[in-house]
Amino acid sequence: MKKGSPGFPFFLRKAFIPQFRLETQGNLLFRTSSHILSLAAISSTKLTIMHAAITAVAGYLPEDKLTNADLETMVDTNDEWIRSRTGIEERRILKDPNLATSDMGAEAVKELLKKRGIEAAEIDLIIVATVTADMHFPATANLIADKVGAVNSWGYDLSAACSGFIFALTTGAQFVETGRYKKVIVVGADKMSAIVDYTDRTTCILFGDGAGAVLLEPSETHGVIDHKLHVDGKGAQMLRQKAGGSLHPPTHATVDAKDHVIYQDGQPVFKAAVKGMADVSYEIMQRNNLASEDVAWLVPHQANLRIIDATQRRMGLPPEKVTINIQKYGNTTAATIPLCIRDWESKFKKGDNIILAAFGGGFTWGAVYLTWAYDTPNAD
Ligand SMILES: CC(C)(COP(=O)(O)OP(=O)(O)OC[C@H]1O[C@@H](n2cnc3c(N)ncnc32)[C@H](O)[C@@H]1OP(=O)(O)O)[C@@H](O)C(=O)NCCC(=O)NCCS
Numbered sequence: 001m002k003k004g005s006p007g008f009p010f011f012l013r014k015a016f017i018p019q020f021r022l023e024t025q026g027n028l029l030f031r032t033s034s035h036i037l038s039l040a041a042i043s044s045t046k047l048t049i050m051h052a053a054i055t056a057v058a059g060y061l062p063e064d065k066l067t068n069a070d071l072e073t074m075v076d077t078n079d080e081w082i083r084s085r086t087g088i089e090e091r092r093i094l095k096d097p098n099l100a101t102s103d104m105g106a107e108a109v110k111e112l113l114k115k116r117g118i119e120a121a122e123i124d125l126i127i128v129a130t131v132t133a134d135m136h137f138p139a140t141a142n143l144i145a146d147k148v149g150a151v152n153s154w155g156y157d158l159s160a161a162c163s164g165f166i167f168a169l170t171t172g173a174q175f176v177e178t179g180r181y182k183k184v185i186v187v188g189a190d191k192m193s194a195i196v197d198y199t200d201r202t203t204c205i206l207f208g209d210g211a212g213a214v215l216l217e218p219s220e221t222h223g224v225i226d227h228k229l230h231v232d233g234k235g236a237q238m239l240r241q242k243a244g245g246s247l248h249p250p251t252h253a254t255v256d257a258k259d260h261v262i263y264q265d266g267q268p269v270f271k272a273a274v275k276g277m278a279d280v281s282y283e284i285m286q287r288n289n290l291a292s293e294d295v296a297w298l299v300p301h302q303a304n305l306r307i308i309d310a311t312q313r314r315m316g317l318p319p320e321k322v323t324i325n326i327q328k329y330g331n332t333t334a335a336t337i338p339l340c341i342r343d344w345e346s347k348f349k350k351g352d353n354i355i356l357a358a359f360g361g362g363f364t365w366g367a368v369y370l371t372w373a374y375d376t377p378n379a380d
Contacts, residue, residue, distance in 0.1 A: 051223025052176035052184070052216040053373035058111035059212040059342040060104045061329065062094040066208070075201035082205045087305025091208025091330035093193045100134040104211035105189035106147035108338075112185065112213045113148070120148045124181035126155035127172050129164025129188045129334035131241070131361070132195060133157055144187065153185075161239075162301050162360030164188055164334035166229065166368045169214070169356070173224040176216050184216040188334035195241060197261035206303070207262070208330035212338025222351065222373035228284050228366055235272065235363025238265040264361075273307045276365035278314035281357040284367040285315060292316035296352035296372075297344065301359060302326035302336040311357060333360070346379035348372045 067090040068079040082088055094104060105128060113120055128141040141155030160167040165188035172184040189211035198204045216223075243259035244250055254260060277300065285295065298317055300308045305326055312322050323340040332339060337356050341348075348354070352372040359365040 048220050050177050050179060051219050051221070051225070051371075052173035053219035053223035054214045054341070054370070055217045055219075055373060056112050056116040056215040057212070057338060057342045057345055058108050058115055059210065059335070059339045060107035060111065061092045061210045061339070062104070064093045064095045065090045066093045068205075071201075071205055074198055075204060077201045077205060085304075085306075086206060087308075087324070087326045088205065088330045089327040091332075092210055094191050094209040100194075101130050101132050101189045101191045101211070102134045102140045102143035102147060104191065104209065104335075105130075105140060105144045105187045105213065108187060108189065108211040108213040109144055109148045109150075109185060112215055116215055118183070118215075120150045121152050123148075123150040123153040123183050123185055125172065125175055125184045126150060126153050127168045127184070127186050128155065128157045129160060129168040129186070130157055130190050131159055131161050131164070131333060132189075132191045140189070141187075150185075160231075160334075160360060160364040161362055162303060162331070162333050162336070163229070163358040163364035163366055164360065165212070165337045166227070166356050166358050166366055167364065168334075169216075169224065169368060170227045170229060170366075172216050176218050177224075179218070182217060185213055186216060186338075187211060187213045188336070188338045189213075190333035190335055192262075192331070192333055195261050197258055200261070202266055203262050203264050206331050208332050210329055210332035210335040210339055212335045212342055214338055214341065219373055222371040224368060224370045226284060226288055226369040228280050228287075230276070230280065230363075230365050232363045235269075235361070238268050238272070239263070239361040239363070270304065270307065272363060273303060273359040273365075274310045276363065277301070277307060277357050277359040277367075278311045280365055280367045281311050281355055282314050284355060284369050288369050290353060290355075290369070294353055295321065295355055297348065297354045298322045299337055299340045299344070299354060299356045300324075301331075301357065302329070302340065303331045303359065307359070315355070346376045348376070350375045 068082045126141045133140045139157040145153050158168045168186045172186045175181040191209045192207035196204050196207050243254035323344045325343050356368040
């Protein structure tokens with residue numbers, strides 16, 4: 001009798017599915033590695049949940065700053081309007097025209113390897129979340145792997161705009177949870193200055209350049225616990241880069257029409273972001289039975305302070321549990337969350353319940369629940 005045939009006993013069929021999961025009423029009780037299980041193995045083996053834990057974090061920010069005062073000389077805006085409407089005071093800009101997203105990502109990865117004390121050759125996989133790839137192909141992940149000397153790694157890019165990092169983190173975690181890989185690097189990096197129109201005051205005030213990276217390794221006790229991710233392609237009407245892809249390849253006309261820069265209809269995006277990020281953060285708390293006091297930190301995407309405030313209020317969290325660096329870097333798209341994790345690393349304690357939440361272009365949104373895996377030596 002064949003394994004998948006209808007006559008084959010149900011429990012054995014289920015047991016032969018790679019990544020066997022036992023669920024009750026939607027709650028995951030355990031998940032094995034991709035090894036084939038037999039019924040005997042189930043009864044005689046102690047099954048442990050393998051999590052993908054963040055074991056190191058690093059980031060890179062270009063030195064050049066673009067302040068609100070600088071923007072006042074470029075477009076019809078003012079510092080007070082930008083601060084009160086967005087919370088942003090300055091952003092970093094990668095000015096050297098010979099440097100791109102992969103250069104920032106590579107710097108973040110090099111710092112990550114140094115912090116963790118491992119060699120680039122030990123990396124199994126690099127996933128890069130970005131909407132500003134150096135070029136359509138090869139992937140930015142290829143370029144970063146080459147720049148850091150990750151000779152045994154493969155990799156790919158993932159496009160989910162401002163939710164890119166949590167989408168990539170969730171994806172990378174699967175490879176660790178199955179037991180397939182021991183060291184996965186997730187990078188969030190964007191050179192937004194490459195696609196910002198610095199004559200459009202409604203968008204140029206928002207974005208900055210930067211990169212962040214985390215290392216995922218197996219842990220029996222801590223790591224990514226749950227995720228809730230969404231896409232809605234109707235959002236493309238309100239936030240997108242109109243040209244440069246296969247729909248509207250670059251032409252003189254697309255360049256003249258400024259169709260290669262960010263197009264955003266701010267108000268509906270703002271409303272969708274407030275609802276999307278707040279709802280999903282609340283939902284992930286509820287389905288993991290987390291009360292407000294159980295959550296140690298909210299690490300939100302940094303698009304607008306008012307969106308972050310709405311999310312924090314919906315979760316019932318006090319402001320001191322929310323990581324905010326938007327005033328220094330603006331919206332660095334896929335890099336905001338890893339840069340926040342980097343900036344708050346020394347405050348996170350082993351076992352802390354942390355919610356990452358994001359909303360992004362096109363639309364994408366979601367939340368990840370993880371437990372923090374380490375105490376930082378010599379932290380305050
Ligand atoms: C872009 C954003 C900051 C604009 O804030 P807002 O409160 O919605 O402002 P509005 O678009 O309603 O504009 C209000 C007024 O300010 C003006 N304005 C817009 N940008 C301005 C600027 N930089 N400086 C001064 N005035 C500005 C508008 O022209 C408008 O003037 P009007 O009333 O005379 O027409 C806000 O909509 C936003 O954050 N949107 C979502 C951003 C986001 O999350 N993006 C992607 C997800 S990652």
